[in-house]
Every structure is written in C-alpha cells, then in structure tokens.
Amino acid sequence: MNKSLFYRISQFFGFLLGAKVFVTALLAFALYVSAFFLFNRDESFRNFVFDYKVHGLIFSSLFSILAGGIINQFYDKEKDTLTKPFRSRIQNFLKQKYFLYAYLFLNLLSLGIASLLSFRIFIFLLVYQFLMWFYSHKLSKILFLNNITFVALTLYPFFGILVYYRTFSVEIVFSALFLFFTLLILDILKDTLTKNADKVFGYSTIPNIFGTKVAVTNVIFLIIVNILVSMKIIIHNGLDNIWSYYFAAGLFVFIFCIYLLLRNFKNSKFLTLNLLRLWLFVGICAMLLNGIFH
Incomplete structure (x- = not known):
C-alpha cells in the first residue's frame, strides 16, 4: 500500500476514534428507538418520519456528542497513552489542532441547527456543550462528581427527547x-x-x-x-x-x-x-x- 494512502487512512481512523464516532452511532440508534417507541405515544410513524424538529433535535445532539468526545480525548490524551495505547497511536497520525477545529465546527453546526428549530433547543444544547467541556476540563478529576456527571451527560440528550414529547x-x-x-x-x-x-x-x-x-x-x-x-x-x-x-x-x-x-x-x-x-x-x-x- 502507498505510504501516503496508509497515512491518510490512519488519519481518518484516528479522527473516528478521537470523536468516538462508533459510540455516537450507537447513541443515534438508541435515541431514535427511544424517541419513537418509548417517548412518542401519540404520533404515527408517518408523522414521526416527517417531524423535522425531532430529527433536528437528535442530529444537533449527536453533533454535540461528537464534539464532546473530541474535547474529552483532548484532555485525556496523556492518560489514554497508558490505558488505550493502540487508539492513541492511531490518533497521533492527526495533529491535535485538527481535532480542535473539528470540535468547534461540530459545536457550531449543532447550535446552527438548534437555532433554526427553537430558542429553547438552542439553549438546551448550549448548556450541554458547556457541561461537556467543563466535565472534561475539571469535573472528570473530582471524586463522585466525575461518575455522576458522566452518567448525567450521557442521559442528557434522552432528557431532551422526553421534554419534547412531554411524556411521563x-x-x-x-x-x-x-x-x-x-x-x-x-x-x-x-x-x-x-x-x-x-x-x-x-x-x-x-x-x-x-x-x-x-x-x-x-x-x-x-x-x-x-x-x-x-x-x-x-x-x-x-x-x-x-x-x-x-x-x-x-x-x-x-x-x-x-x-x-x-x-x-x-x-x-x-x-x-x-x-x-x-x-x-x-x-x-x-x-x-x-x-x-x-
């Protein structure tokens, strides 16, 4: 294989791992399944498919989750060299500045979609993005708060869907x-x-x-x-x-x-x-x- 091609493929997989794309794909599946089969009790499948707000909410949340994965690996980079050496070696094919560019782009894309949906969704995701950064920067090193905050942030997008459908x-x-x-x-x-x-x-x-x-x-x-x-x-x-x-x-x-x-x-x-x-x-x-x- 051409060395240049190998390097590009390594960069691509490094970005996927750094952004936790595979975990986000699983969360996307979970959000869609829970949105229609757990929280949505009144809407038909046809109405659900054409409900642009719920798709916008899910996709803007997913972009924020991807951004959160990037900022988390940025702060955990040194620790990951010990706990995830293989993943760290692949991520090293891509400079950290490109991860930060992607982090900013994904957050702005998420907020851009949210602003088209409603002001409340915009604020909901802005708070989420701040908490993701604050968790990675500070809370991940604080006893008890690290575990509780991690779980709360994982559930945060599901809470957004729950509030959207107002199903309790x-x-x-x-x-x-x-x-x-x-x-x-x-x-x-x-x-x-x-x-x-x-x-x-x-x-x-x-x-x-x-x-x-x-x-x-x-x-x-x-x-x-x-x-x-x-x-x-x-x-x-x-x-x-x-x-x-x-x-x-x-x-x-x-x-x-x-x-x-x-x-x-x-x-x-x-x-x-x-x-x-x-x-x-x-x-x-x-x-x-x-x-x-x-």
Whole structure:
C-alpha cells in the first residue's frame, strides 16, 4: 500500500476514534428507538418520519456528542497513552489542532441547527456543550462528581427527547433509573480498570481513594438496586411483552455479574463491564422489537 494512502487512512481512523464516532452511532440508534417507541405515544410513524424538529433535535445532539468526545480525548490524551495505547497511536497520525477545529465546527453546526428549530433547543444544547467541556476540563478529576456527571451527560440528550414529547409515566421513570444505575456501574467498573493511570494523572476516583474492594462493593450494591428496579418494571408491565422479558432475563444477567465480581478472578471486572455493555445494546434491540410487535 502507498505510504501516503496508509497515512491518510490512519488519519481518518484516528479522527473516528478521537470523536468516538462508533459510540455516537450507537447513541443515534438508541435515541431514535427511544424517541419513537418509548417517548412518542401519540404520533404515527408517518408523522414521526416527517417531524423535522425531532430529527433536528437528535442530529444537533449527536453533533454535540461528537464534539464532546473530541474535547474529552483532548484532555485525556496523556492518560489514554497508558490505558488505550493502540487508539492513541492511531490518533497521533492527526495533529491535535485538527481535532480542535473539528470540535468547534461540530459545536457550531449543532447550535446552527438548534437555532433554526427553537430558542429553547438552542439553549438546551448550549448548556450541554458547556457541561461537556467543563466535565472534561475539571469535573472528570473530582471524586463522585466525575461518575455522576458522566452518567448525567450521557442521559442528557434522552432528557431532551422526553421534554419534547412531554411524556411521563411510571415505566419511563423506572426505565430511566435502570439506565442511570447501569451507566453508573459501567463507569465505576471502568475506573477500577484504569486505576493506576488515573492515579498517575491526578484523577480522584472511588478505586483510587477508597480502594478496589470498596468500588466493587458499591458496584454490587448498585446491581442489587437495579435488580429491584427491574422487578418493579416487571410487576408494573407484567410478562406480556418483549420489553418485560428483557428485564426478566436481566435478573439472571445481574446475578451472574455479582457472581463474577465476588469470585474476583483475573479479568472478572473486565468481563462484567463488557457483559453489561452488551446487555445495554440488547436492551435497545428489545425496545425496538417491542415497539414493532407489541
């Protein structure tokens, strides 16, 4: 392969990884599925397809998420050289200034779309962009706030869709709690895996301040809370749809995760982290299938 072509391809993949494009693609799928099958209770599929405001809100949110991924990797660059060496090497094919240009462009594009939709959406996304920058710059190194803020910012676009449709129900509240606790579990588990790098670069995390055992104990407690939330959803809905079966199957997944963490063998935390990530993706698919067939 031509060296110049290899360099260009490496730059392209470096940008994709730096902007967390693959994570954003998954979030786009989740936003569209939740928008139509969870929050939208009155609109037909045809009206949903031609509702330019909801598409504008989702796309402007996605551009802000991409920008947030870029600014986050900019501040975490040194730490990522230890925790994600392969990704860091690929990202090094592209100078940091180009990431910053992309960050500004994506934020301006997001705000430009939002300004065409409504002033409230513009302010909603402006606040989101500020919080993403502030999290990357300051909050990511502050104990407890780093985990809570990360989860809140992940859920922020979903909150925007919820407010847009003005749909509130017991099912949505408990589904939101389930997602909140699952994301919090994932973030704490991630901190146990990056404990040494976090310590070197001054990130105050639960594993660094209180120890890995305390962090794992907190994770197990949150898993038990999620089991209770899942049981509440099952009792409320009954076992008469795919969405309920997802939460019922999740009880076994969570119990298996507790087993992995209590055994504490090599890679148990890594396996638990990836199992729960996979289970979140299964949840998005379950929501989609539930909406299609129910």
